[in-house]
Amino acid sequence: MRLRQLSPLCMPVKDNRAGVGRGLHGITASNSNTRISATRIPNRVATAPLATSFGSENLGLNSDRMRATMVERLHSQGITNEQVLAAMQVIPRHAFVDEALASRAYDDASLPIGHGQTISQPWVVARMIASVCSATMPSRVLEVGTGCGYQAAVMSHVFPQVHSIERIRALYDMAKERLRTLRLTKVRLVHGDGMLGLPTVAPFDAIVVAAAGIRIPQALLLQLNVGGVLIAPEGSSAQRLVRVTRTGALSWDRQELEEVRFVPLKAGLQV
Numbered sequence: 140m141r142l143r144q145l146s147p148l149c150m151p152v153k154d155n156r157a158g159v160g161r162g163l164h165g166i167t168a169s170n171s172n173t174r175i176s177a178t179r180i181p182n183r184v185a186t187a188p189l190a191t192s193f194g195s196e197n198l199g200l201n202s203d204r205m206r207a208t209m210v211e212r213l214h215s216q217g218i219t220n221e222q223v224l225a226a227m228q229v230i231p232r233h234a235f236v237d238e239a240l241a242s243r244a245y246d247d248a249s250l251p252i253g254h255g256q257t258i259s260q261p262w263v264v265a266r267m268i269a270s271v272c273s274a275t276m277p278s279r280v281l282e283v284g285t286g287c288g289y290q291a292a293v294m295s296h297v298f299p300q301v302h303s304i305e306r307i308r309a310l311y312d313m314a315k316e317r318l319r320t321l322r323l324t325k326v327r328l329v330h331g332d333g334m335l336g337l338p339t340v341a342p343f344d345a346i347v348v349a350a351a352g353i354r355i356p357q358a359l360l361l362q363l364n365v366g367g368v369l370i371a372p373e374g375s376s377a378q379r380l381v382r383v384t385r386t387g388a389l390s391w392d393r394q395e396l397e398e399v400r401f402v403p404l405k406a407g408l409q410v
């Protein structure tokens with residue numbers, strides 16, 4: 140574990156070029172928000188008696204079992220946090236994607252959600268949420284990049300208070316509607332620029348950033364409670380998950396985790 144003290148003004152980008160050499164050109168809405176892994180894990184576990192073709196009613200009948208298979212797979216991929224696994228067993232991921240993609244909702248993959256964005260790979264969602272859970276469970280949590288609202292929904296089963304910001308109006312509206320339909324109204328959604336955080340609600344015990352910036356925005360680091368944890372993908376063509384713990388008024392510890400590929404963190408709003 141490598142820890143360094145950082146000034147919030149100069150969060151450096153680690154050059155990951157020595158790892159998997161993928162350029163920005165390889166990033167599409169269907170392969171981003173995923174882990175870059177040397178060993179490909181099959182999308183579907185062979186023993187799972189999954190339906191081969193189904194409409195949404197048929198998927199409904201099978202979705203508990205498909206989620207159980209997804210959760211078993213996450214466990215075999217090293218996710219051990221019981222609360223995170225329980226939340227992912229409960230939240231219907233297929234309800235957050237277009238009906239045409241619903242049959243792939245429990246695959247080990249990110250999927251397009253429109254506007255050039257993705258729903259994160261299940262492993263990424265589980266890893267990020269588990270990474271901000273420390274000895275004291277976070278109470279007030281911020282997500283930057285609501286997208287379709289799936290990760291926020293999972294977080295609402297783990298943390299008492301979840302705020303999530305999305306910059307694209309159409310996705311914000313869609314997420315709001317989906318969460319309302321699933322009666323997950325406890326999640327507080329904001330249409331805004333998450334690079335600025337949510338100063339009126341801060342400080343947060345945890346911040347989960349679902350889009351990659353060259354650097355972690357300073358505003359977010361300053362909106363963490365002392366002892367709070369932020370997880371974010373960092374980098375451009377090569378990216379890595381970074382976990383930052385605020386250790387004092389002006390000190391942060393930084394830990395680099397897996398190589399990943401995320402959609403970009405962008406400033407400003409898209410209306």
Ligand code: SAH
Nearest residue numbers: 258259284286289290305306333334404405
């Ligand atoms: N949380 C999602 C993943 C969403 S994809 C899930 O449940 O799987 C990342 C999202 O971040 C996109 O919807 C994108 O529009 C959004 N985003 C990028 N930059 C942002 C910013 N500055 N503020 C808020 N949202 C941002």
